[in-house]
Amino acid sequence: MTAAGASATAALAGGTTAMSAAANAELTPRDFTAIAAIMQSDARIALSEAKMTLVQSRLARRLREHGLSRFSEYVQLVERDKEERGRMVVALTTNHTHFFREPHHFDHLRETLMPLLREKVSQRKPVRIWSAGSSSGEEVYTIAMCLLGADRASASWLRNADVKLLATDISPPVVEAVRRAWYPENAVQAIPEAYRSAWMRPADGGFVMADEARAMVTARVLNLFESWPLKAQYDAIFCRNVMIYFADDAKEELEQRFVDQLAPEGFLYIGHSERMIGPASLRMRSCGHTIYRKGE
Ligand SMILES: C[S@@+](CC[C@H](N)C(=O)[O-])C[C@H]1O[C@@H](n2cnc3c(N)ncnc32)[C@H](O)[C@@H]1O
The missing domain is CATH 3.40.50.150 (Vaccinia Virus protein VP39)
Incomplete structure:
Protein backbone atom coordinates (compact mmCIF):
# COMPACT_ATOMS: atom_id res chain seq x y z
CA MET A 1 0.00 0.00 0.00
CA THR A 2 1.31 3.49 -0.81
CA ALA A 3 1.87 6.02 1.98
CA ALA A 4 -1.06 8.05 0.61
CA GLY A 5 -3.23 4.92 0.59
CA ALA A 6 -2.18 4.05 4.13
CA SER A 7 -2.97 7.53 5.43
CA ALA A 8 -6.32 7.54 3.60
CA THR A 9 -7.16 4.20 5.22
CA ALA A 10 -6.11 5.54 8.61
CA ALA A 11 -8.22 8.67 8.07
CA LEU A 12 -11.14 6.51 7.04
CA ALA A 13 -10.67 4.33 10.12
CA GLY A 14 -10.50 7.49 12.25
CA GLY A 15 -13.64 8.79 10.57
CA THR A 16 -15.40 5.50 11.11
CA THR A 17 -14.36 5.51 14.76
CA ALA A 18 -15.68 9.07 15.23
CA MET A 19 -18.87 8.07 13.41
CA SER A 20 -19.51 5.03 15.59
CA ALA A 21 -18.47 6.94 18.73
CA ALA A 22 -21.12 9.57 17.96
CA ALA A 23 -23.70 6.91 17.13
CA ASN A 24 -22.95 5.08 20.38
CA ALA A 25 -22.68 8.17 22.56
CA GLU A 26 -24.78 7.72 25.64
CA LEU A 27 -27.40 10.36 26.32
CA THR A 28 -27.52 10.72 30.10
CA PRO A 29 -30.66 12.01 31.85
CA ARG A 30 -28.69 15.14 32.78
CA ASP A 31 -27.74 15.90 29.14
CA PHE A 32 -31.29 15.11 28.03
CA THR A 33 -32.66 17.57 30.61
CA ALA A 34 -30.33 20.29 29.33
CA ILE A 35 -31.38 19.63 25.70
CA ALA A 36 -35.07 19.53 26.63
CA ALA A 37 -34.69 22.88 28.45
CA ILE A 38 -33.23 24.48 25.31
CA MET A 39 -36.04 23.08 23.14
CA GLN A 40 -38.56 24.41 25.61
CA SER A 41 -37.04 27.88 25.78
CA ASP A 42 -36.23 28.29 22.07
CA ALA A 43 -39.16 26.57 20.31
CA ARG A 44 -41.54 25.74 23.19
CA ILE A 45 -41.28 22.12 22.03
CA ALA A 46 -41.94 19.84 25.01
CA LEU A 47 -39.70 16.74 25.01
CA SER A 48 -40.78 14.03 27.41
CA GLU A 49 -38.33 11.35 28.54
CA ALA A 50 -40.04 8.97 26.11
CA LYS A 51 -38.21 10.95 23.39
CA MET A 52 -34.70 10.15 24.69
CA THR A 53 -33.93 7.57 22.00
CA LEU A 54 -35.24 9.86 19.29
CA VAL A 55 -33.10 12.75 20.57
CA GLN A 56 -30.05 10.49 20.74
CA SER A 57 -30.44 9.26 17.17
CA ARG A 58 -31.32 12.65 15.67
CA LEU A 59 -28.37 14.39 17.31
CA ALA A 60 -25.79 11.67 16.53
CA ARG A 61 -25.04 13.40 13.24
CA ARG A 62 -24.51 16.77 14.98
CA LEU A 63 -21.98 15.14 17.34
CA ARG A 64 -20.29 13.48 14.38
CA GLU A 65 -19.98 16.74 12.48
CA HIS A 66 -18.19 18.26 15.47
CA GLY A 67 -16.06 15.14 16.09
CA LEU A 68 -17.60 14.75 19.55
CA SER A 69 -18.14 11.45 21.32
CA ARG A 70 -20.08 12.68 24.37
CA PHE A 71 -23.41 14.44 24.65
CA SER A 72 -22.07 16.45 27.61
CA GLU A 73 -19.54 18.05 25.21
CA TYR A 74 -22.30 18.74 22.70
CA VAL A 75 -24.46 20.36 25.38
CA GLN A 76 -21.53 22.61 26.31
CA LEU A 77 -21.12 23.49 22.63
CA VAL A 78 -24.78 24.47 22.09
CA GLU A 79 -24.74 26.48 25.29
CA ARG A 80 -22.02 28.74 23.89
CA ASP A 81 -22.65 28.55 20.11
CA LYS A 82 -25.90 30.20 18.98
CA GLU A 83 -25.72 28.80 15.44
CA GLU A 84 -25.24 25.22 16.59
CA ARG A 85 -28.07 25.75 19.06
CA GLY A 86 -30.32 26.68 16.12
CA ARG A 87 -29.14 23.60 14.19
CA MET A 88 -29.97 21.43 17.17
CA VAL A 89 -33.50 22.84 17.34
CA VAL A 90 -33.93 22.17 13.61
CA ALA A 91 -32.58 18.61 13.99
CA LEU A 92 -35.15 17.93 16.70
CA THR A 93 -38.20 19.21 14.82
CA THR A 94 -40.45 16.66 13.14
CA ASN A 95 -41.20 17.68 9.57
CA HIS A 96 -43.44 14.84 8.44
CA THR A 97 -46.07 16.09 6.00
CA HIS A 98 -47.70 15.19 2.71
CA PHE A 99 -49.91 16.60 -0.03
CA PHE A 100 -53.68 16.51 0.65
CA ARG A 101 -53.04 15.42 4.25
CA GLU A 102 -56.33 15.26 6.16
C1 LIG B 1 -45.22 17.66 11.59
S1 LIG B 1 -44.85 19.15 10.73
C2 LIG B 1 -46.49 19.62 10.18
C3 LIG B 1 -46.47 20.09 8.74
C4 LIG B 1 -47.86 20.42 8.17
N1 LIG B 1 -48.47 21.48 8.91
C5 LIG B 1 -48.73 19.21 8.14
O1 LIG B 1 -49.66 19.09 8.93
O2 LIG B 1 -48.48 18.32 7.31
C6 LIG B 1 -44.57 20.30 12.09
C7 LIG B 1 -43.77 21.53 11.68
O3 LIG B 1 -43.84 22.49 12.74
C8 LIG B 1 -42.60 23.17 12.80
N2 LIG B 1 -42.43 23.79 14.13
C9 LIG B 1 -42.23 23.18 15.31
N3 LIG B 1 -42.08 24.10 16.29
C10 LIG B 1 -42.20 25.31 15.71
C11 LIG B 1 -42.14 26.65 16.20
N4 LIG B 1 -41.91 26.92 17.49
N5 LIG B 1 -42.29 27.66 15.31
C12 LIG B 1 -42.51 27.39 14.00
N6 LIG B 1 -42.56 26.15 13.47
C13 LIG B 1 -42.42 25.12 14.32
C14 LIG B 1 -41.59 22.08 12.51
O4 LIG B 1 -40.35 22.59 12.06
C15 LIG B 1 -42.31 21.22 11.47
O5 LIG B 1 -41.92 21.53 10.15
Missing part, protein backbone atom coordinates in the same frame (compact mmCIF):
# COMPACT_ATOMS: atom_id res chain seq x y z
CA PRO A 103 -58.39 15.68 3.01
CA HIS A 104 -61.58 16.78 4.78
CA HIS A 105 -59.92 20.16 5.37
CA PHE A 106 -59.49 20.62 1.64
CA ASP A 107 -63.08 19.53 0.97
CA HIS A 108 -64.14 22.24 3.44
CA LEU A 109 -61.82 24.74 1.78
CA ARG A 110 -63.31 24.03 -1.65
CA GLU A 111 -66.95 23.80 -0.59
CA THR A 112 -67.24 26.43 2.18
CA LEU A 113 -64.25 28.75 2.16
CA MET A 114 -63.70 29.17 -1.58
CA PRO A 115 -67.12 30.65 -2.37
CA LEU A 116 -66.42 33.28 0.32
CA LEU A 117 -62.98 33.97 -1.12
CA ARG A 118 -64.36 34.26 -4.65
CA GLU A 119 -66.85 36.79 -3.33
CA LYS A 120 -64.01 38.81 -1.76
CA VAL A 121 -62.00 38.68 -4.96
CA SER A 122 -65.01 39.84 -6.99
CA GLN A 123 -65.16 42.85 -4.64
CA ARG A 124 -61.43 43.43 -5.21
CA LYS A 125 -60.61 42.60 -1.59
CA PRO A 126 -57.40 40.82 -0.59
CA VAL A 127 -57.37 37.14 0.39
CA ARG A 128 -54.78 35.88 2.86
CA ILE A 129 -54.12 32.30 4.00
CA TRP A 130 -51.32 31.17 6.35
CA SER A 131 -49.75 27.73 6.65
CA ALA A 132 -48.11 28.07 10.09
CA GLY A 133 -45.59 25.26 10.63
CA SER A 134 -45.62 24.53 6.93
CA SER A 135 -42.75 22.06 6.84
CA SER A 136 -41.57 21.62 3.23
CA GLY A 137 -44.67 23.13 1.59
CA GLU A 138 -46.95 20.21 0.76
CA GLU A 139 -49.69 21.87 2.84
CA VAL A 140 -49.44 25.33 1.32
CA TYR A 141 -49.21 23.98 -2.24
CA THR A 142 -52.23 21.76 -1.60
CA ILE A 143 -54.11 24.93 -0.64
CA ALA A 144 -52.76 26.66 -3.77
CA MET A 145 -53.89 23.80 -6.02
CA CYS A 146 -57.36 23.76 -4.46
CA LEU A 147 -57.66 27.50 -5.15
CA LEU A 148 -56.39 27.09 -8.70
CA GLY A 149 -58.82 24.24 -9.36
CA ALA A 150 -58.65 20.89 -11.09
CA ASP A 151 -57.87 22.32 -14.52
CA ARG A 152 -56.14 25.39 -15.83
CA ALA A 153 -59.35 27.09 -16.95
CA SER A 154 -60.73 26.96 -13.41
CA ALA A 155 -57.99 29.32 -12.24
CA SER A 156 -59.38 32.28 -14.18
CA TRP A 157 -60.97 33.83 -11.05
CA LEU A 158 -57.44 34.34 -9.69
CA ARG A 159 -56.25 36.43 -12.61
CA ASN A 160 -55.29 39.88 -11.22
CA ALA A 161 -56.65 38.87 -7.81
CA ASP A 162 -54.79 39.82 -4.63
CA VAL A 163 -54.50 36.32 -3.19
CA LYS A 164 -51.45 35.52 -1.07
CA LEU A 165 -50.47 32.37 0.77
CA LEU A 166 -47.86 32.54 3.52
CA ALA A 167 -45.85 29.48 4.57
CA THR A 168 -43.72 29.75 7.72
CA ASP A 169 -41.61 27.33 9.70
CA ILE A 170 -38.90 27.51 12.36
CA SER A 171 -36.62 25.30 10.24
CA PRO A 172 -34.62 27.05 7.48
CA PRO A 173 -34.05 23.89 5.35
CA VAL A 174 -37.78 23.19 5.04
CA VAL A 175 -38.52 26.84 4.23
CA GLU A 176 -35.92 26.55 1.48
CA ALA A 177 -37.78 23.46 0.22
CA VAL A 178 -41.01 25.51 0.01
CA ARG A 179 -39.16 28.08 -2.09
CA ARG A 180 -37.70 25.40 -4.32
CA ALA A 181 -41.16 23.82 -4.75
CA TRP A 182 -39.64 20.58 -6.06
CA TYR A 183 -40.96 17.22 -4.88
CA PRO A 184 -39.88 13.64 -5.55
CA GLU A 185 -42.18 11.31 -7.44
CA ASN A 186 -43.29 9.39 -4.34
CA ALA A 187 -44.43 12.65 -2.65
CA VAL A 188 -46.45 13.68 -5.67
CA GLN A 189 -48.43 10.43 -5.80
CA ALA A 190 -50.82 11.72 -3.11
CA ILE A 191 -51.99 14.50 -5.45
CA PRO A 192 -55.14 13.71 -7.48
CA GLU A 193 -54.18 13.24 -11.12
CA ALA A 194 -56.14 16.27 -12.41
CA TYR A 195 -54.34 18.67 -10.04
CA ARG A 196 -51.01 17.04 -10.71
CA SER A 197 -51.23 17.33 -14.46
CA ALA A 198 -52.56 20.91 -14.27
CA TRP A 199 -50.15 22.33 -11.67
CA MET A 200 -46.94 20.27 -11.67
CA ARG A 201 -44.37 19.55 -14.32
CA PRO A 202 -41.56 17.00 -14.39
CA ALA A 203 -38.17 18.40 -13.38
CA ASP A 204 -34.86 16.90 -12.21
CA GLY A 205 -36.26 13.42 -11.68
CA GLY A 206 -39.25 14.71 -9.69
CA PHE A 207 -41.90 17.40 -10.10
CA VAL A 208 -41.94 21.14 -9.66
CA MET A 209 -44.99 23.27 -8.84
CA ALA A 210 -46.35 25.45 -11.62
CA ASP A 211 -45.46 29.14 -11.60
CA GLU A 212 -49.12 30.02 -10.90
CA ALA A 213 -48.93 28.18 -7.57
CA ARG A 214 -45.46 29.45 -6.69
CA ALA A 215 -46.42 33.04 -7.44
CA MET A 216 -49.07 32.93 -4.72
CA VAL A 217 -46.74 31.56 -2.02
CA THR A 218 -44.27 33.43 0.19
CA ALA A 219 -42.09 31.31 2.47
CA ARG A 220 -40.44 32.66 5.61
CA VAL A 221 -38.51 31.33 8.58
CA LEU A 222 -40.58 32.15 11.65
CA ASN A 223 -40.58 30.84 15.19
CA LEU A 224 -44.25 30.94 16.19
CA PHE A 225 -43.26 32.10 19.68
CA GLU A 226 -41.49 35.19 18.46
CA SER A 227 -43.25 38.30 17.20
CA TRP A 228 -45.11 37.92 13.92
CA PRO A 229 -44.33 40.57 11.30
CA LEU A 230 -47.84 40.17 9.86
CA LYS A 231 -49.96 43.14 8.91
CA ALA A 232 -52.88 41.31 7.34
CA GLN A 233 -55.85 39.68 8.94
CA TYR A 234 -56.08 36.13 7.68
CA ASP A 235 -59.09 34.49 6.04
CA ALA A 236 -57.75 31.10 7.09
CA ILE A 237 -54.89 29.76 9.17
CA PHE A 238 -53.72 26.18 8.85
CA CYS A 239 -51.68 25.14 11.89
CA ARG A 240 -51.88 21.39 11.69
CA ASN A 241 -49.77 18.84 13.54
CA VAL A 242 -47.61 21.58 15.05
CA MET A 243 -49.25 22.33 18.39
CA ILE A 244 -49.05 18.63 19.37
CA TYR A 245 -45.39 19.28 20.15
CA PHE A 246 -46.15 22.05 22.65
CA ALA A 247 -47.23 22.02 26.30
CA ASP A 248 -50.71 23.33 27.13
CA ASP A 249 -49.62 26.86 28.16
CA ALA A 250 -47.83 27.31 24.82
CA LYS A 251 -50.86 25.94 22.91
CA GLU A 252 -53.18 28.36 24.68
CA GLU A 253 -50.88 31.30 23.95
CA LEU A 254 -50.71 30.36 20.29
CA GLU A 255 -54.47 29.84 20.02
CA GLN A 256 -55.01 33.40 21.32
CA ARG A 257 -52.58 34.82 18.80
CA PHE A 258 -54.08 32.86 15.89
CA VAL A 259 -57.58 34.03 16.75
CA ASP A 260 -56.33 37.65 17.00
CA GLN A 261 -54.70 37.27 13.58
CA LEU A 262 -57.85 35.91 11.91
CA ALA A 263 -60.29 38.17 10.12
CA PRO A 264 -63.85 38.13 11.49
CA GLU A 265 -65.43 34.85 10.33
CA GLY A 266 -61.96 33.48 9.42
CA PHE A 267 -61.21 29.76 9.74
CA LEU A 268 -58.62 27.91 11.81
CA TYR A 269 -57.70 24.39 10.72
CA ILE A 270 -55.77 22.23 13.21
CA GLY A 271 -54.41 18.68 13.10
CA HIS A 272 -56.51 15.51 13.34
CA SER A 273 -55.48 14.71 16.92
CA GLU A 274 -55.73 18.30 18.17
CA ARG A 275 -58.45 20.51 19.66
CA MET A 276 -58.60 24.05 20.94
CA ILE A 277 -58.07 23.93 24.69
CA GLY A 278 -57.80 27.51 25.95
CA PRO A 279 -60.00 30.59 26.41
CA ALA A 280 -59.53 31.57 22.75
CA SER A 281 -61.90 28.73 21.89
CA LEU A 282 -64.69 30.89 23.33
CA ARG A 283 -64.12 33.33 20.48
CA MET A 284 -64.49 30.54 17.90
CA ARG A 285 -67.21 28.15 16.95
CA SER A 286 -66.61 24.59 15.85
CA CYS A 287 -67.73 23.87 12.31
CA GLY A 288 -66.50 20.41 11.50
CA HIS A 289 -63.82 18.07 12.73
CA THR A 290 -60.77 20.21 13.70
CA ILE A 291 -62.18 23.28 11.91
CA TYR A 292 -63.08 26.44 13.83
CA ARG A 293 -64.59 29.71 12.70
CA LYS A 294 -64.02 33.09 14.33
CA GLY A 295 -67.07 34.57 15.99
CA GLU A 296 -69.15 33.27 18.87
